[in-house]
Amino acid sequence: MSLIQPLPAGPLDIVGDIHGEYDALCSLMGHLGYDQQGNHPEGRTLVFVGDFCDRGPDSPAVLALAQELVESGRAVAVLGNHEINLLREDVKDGSGWFFDERMSHDHEKYAPYQRPDPAARSRILSFLSMLPIGLERADLRVIHAAWLDEQIEVVRALTLGSVRQHYDKWELAARQEAAETELEQLMAAELERWEHGLENMHREPPFLHAHAEFESSKQMKNPLKVLTSGVERKGTVPFYASGKWRFVERVQWWDEYEDSIPVVVGHYWRRLNKIDRSTVGKGHPDLFDNTSPLAWHGKHRNVFCVDFSVGGRWTERKAGTALGQDFKLAALRWPERIVQFDDGHYEMTRHTALVTA
Numbered sequence: 001m002s003l004i005q006p007l008p009a010g011p012l013d014i015v016g017d018i019h020g021e022y023d024a025l026c027s028l029m030g031h032l033g034y035d036q037q038g039n040h041p042e043g044r045t046l047v048f049v050g051d052f053c054d055r056g057p058d059s060p061a062v063l064a065l066a067q068e069l070v071e072s073g074r075a076v077a078v079l080g081n082h083e084i085n086l087l088r089e090d091v092k093d094g095s096g097w098f099f100d101e102r103m104s105h106d107h108e109k110y111a112p113y114q115r116p117d118p119a120a121r122s123r124i125l126s127f128l129s130m131l132p133i134g135l136e137r138a139d140l141r142v143i144h145a146a147w148l149d150e151q152i153e154v155v156r157a158l159t160l161g162s163v164r165q166h167y168d169k170w171e172l173a174a175r176q177e178a179a180e181t182e183l184e185q186l187m188a189a190e191l192e193r194w195e196h197g198l199e200n201m202h203r204e205p206p207f208l209h210a211h212a213e214f215e216s217s218k219q220m221k222n223p224l225k226v227l228t229s230g231v232e233r234k235g236t237v238p239f240y241a242s243g244k245w246r247f248v249e250r251v252q253w254w255d256e257y258e259d260s261i262p263v264v265v266g267h268y269w270r271r272l273n274k275i276d277r278s279t280v281g282k283g284h285p286d287l288f289d290n291t292s293p294l295a296w297h298g299k300h301r302n303v304f305c306v307d308f309s310v311g312g313r314w315t316e317r318k319a320g321t322a323l324g325q326d327f328k329l330a331a332l333r334w335p336e337r338i339v340q341f342d343d344g345h346y347e348m349t350r351h352t353a354l355v356t357a
Contacts, residue, residue, distance in 0.1 A: 020056025050080025093243025254298030
């Protein structure tokens with residue numbers, strides 16, 4: 001079975017990145033009309049765009065519910081980049097709920113959070129290892145970050161259960177190329193000159209050209225990475241995002257998407273209200289800065305990002321402010337093209353992409 005799987009027939013509710021916000025997920029499901037077993041009186045189906053985990057207070061509960069729904073046939077899901085990090089044992093910001101070695105780093109920002117016991121860890125990895133990368137049918141495509149024909153066709157030929165194997169293969173090839181071209185040595189020299197490391201948000205490094213070249217090359221030569229974390233190119237200035245300084249630019253791939261079939265993605269931290277994105281560690285340019293928050297976007301206005309930044313809700317907990325004011329969980333109802341939020345309100349999407357005065 002391919003890593004690109006069919007979407008089920010009938011009406012769908014496509015849920016954005018959840019990031020461990022179990023209560024928000026339960027509330028959203030209720031407002032959409034589902035019970036806790038994922039049944040809907042109108043026979044609708046839940047679709048998850050990935051990034052179930054990290055940052056929020058209860059990633060284990062989110063993943064346990066998602067597994068129950070998917071394995072019972074009442075939902076379908078694709079992998080996000082955060083799930084791939086778990087599968088590859090790639091310890092990143094916000095994953096202290098799963099990785100012991102990250103707990104001390106994450107405690108100040110994200111604690112308290114629930115942690116799985118060994119049996120639950122095993123179940124999580126088994127479940128994630130068998131999820132696809134993309135879902136499609138004649139009228140719709142769903143993927144975590146980007147739908148590009150070239151990478152889709154490569155991944156379509158890969159079998160379910162092989163994500164880590166192939167991802168690791170492409171990552172190793174990028175590192176071998178860096179070693180063969182002396183890029184690896186240049187990167188090491190850059191870090192020797194910059195003694196503060198790349199995780200210290202208060203110490204902005206100079207632009208590290210070797211790091212930028214490596215990051216962009218490693219990204220674009222790995223089809224699984226492109227589809228789950230987007231299109232990137234070498235940047236011009238450093239920015240702090242997801243716990244470290246980075247040197248690449250994200251590209252609005254949807255402005256070059258030519259197909260007529262609509263695509264729904266998550267990943268990109270869209271916002272309903274204007275927020276200071278630096279407070280959630282998102283220092284790179286906002287790809288939706290000039291796009292209406294409820295608009296379809298892209299060259300043909302047929303791509304929709306349904307990630308409304310619920311992954312930033314930890315900042316509201318730390319500040320003691322009302323949960324969900326700026327950071328929301330949402331679902332796109334298809335074919336209605338309505339966005340339902342976890343606080344109960346809903347709005348029709350729009351086809352005017354630009355923000356108007």
